[in-house]
Amino acid sequence: MKLAKNHPSQESQVIQMALNKAIAxxxxxxxxxxxxxxxxxxxxxxxxxxxxxxxHDDKQTT
Incomplete structure (x- = not known):
């Protein structure tokens, strides 16, 4: 998921990689x-x- 238009900082990339690894x-x-x-x-x-x-619930709650 990408929401930011600016290129992420090096620190943000390291954090994202750590989170992805933890999730995996x-x-x-x-x-x-x-x-x-x-x-x-x-x-x-x-x-x-x-x-x-x-x-198989197609009901969505908001």
Whole structure:
């Protein structure tokens, strides 16, 4: 997701890379433990994983 029009600073890039790595590690850990993940995609909640609940709610709350 890009919201800023200016090029991010070096410090911001380092922070972003650290956050991306932390998220990837957490998702990998959940995958190894057989847990599902809850994410936000296309303005709705999405459940991902082998044991994710079967949710087909197209209702959106604002």
């Amino acid at each position: 590690n957490a998702l990998e850990k959940k995958r190894k433990l057989g847990q599902y993940a809850v994410m936000w995609e296309n303005n709705r909640v999405v459940y991902k994983g082998a044991d994710a609940p079967d949710r």
